[in-house]
Amino acid sequence: MNKVMLMGRLTRKPEISWNEDDLCIARFTLAVDRRFKREGQQDADFIGCVAFGKGAEFADKWLDQGTKIVLEGRIQTGSYTNKDGQKVYTTDVVVEEQEFAESKATSDAN
Secondary structure: OOOEEEEEEEOOOOEEEEOOOOOEEEEEEEEEEOOOOOOOOOOEEEEEEEEEOHHHHHHHHHOOOOOEEEEEEEEEEEEEEOOOOOEEEEEEEEEEEEEEOOOHHHHHHO
16 A cells, blocks of 8 residues: 655645646645654655646645645656756655645744
């Protein structure tokens, strides 16, 4: 089973693109606080996420930098060759469901 649940804040507004089949694609990074913090280590993990179709359109319309969301999805790995001829490996969370984790008023206050 490949299932992921995350709660965190967007590091910036989602990047939106459309593929050749006119499918909306939203890419964003979610900053997820670590449960245990050790001195000298970062306090959060920055996880790349991608949403497709209606989920991507929702992200485009409603999500912005700092928005706190909860999402459910799956981990997907891939690779491509960059312009320098080097193979680059990727890991993303493909978003299947997403929702707000706090009210708009609370979000604006943060």
